[in-house]
Amino acid sequence: MDIIEEFNHFIDESSEQEKEAMKLLLNSLKAKRENTNLTYIASLLQFKTTLLDENLLEMEMPNSPLLDNSLGIVHGGLTATLLDTALGTLASHVPGNKKGAVTVELKVDFLSPGIGEKFICRAEVVHNGRQLVRMEGKVRNEKGNLIASATGTFFKLPE
Structure with missing residues (x-):
């Protein structure tokens, strides 16, 4: 067939x-x-990105049946993907970074169930070093409920 x-x-x-x-x-x-x-995963998850300034970014992910785990809430791995993508996107745009950045370390704390119509990740630069960028991010639903937070370190790719 x-x-x-x-x-x-x-x-x-x-x-x-x-x-x-x-x-x-x-x-x-x-x-x-x-x-x-656009990457396939960003397209599938319908990410919408807004660069607020050189140290601050928001990335939104609407909820859909594709995101649910067996409990009917957003799968934690997809929440982590939103965090990693938002933090990494901002790390790729910090001053002095010309090629992009890759994840070195990501620590995610899941704080409440992923319930809502959409999930908004706010990513912020903590430190922009010569080779590494230290980041923080928080995911909230449209009501402002905190779903997850993360810290991450990203390596600036050489030109």
């Missing part, structure tokens, strides 16, 4: 929830195609 037949067969037998998940997946693939700088 080729991929088109397999896809059509899947759609024919899908529940409404599976169809909604498939629609989210297709929309994320379209978004990636239109914006080649």
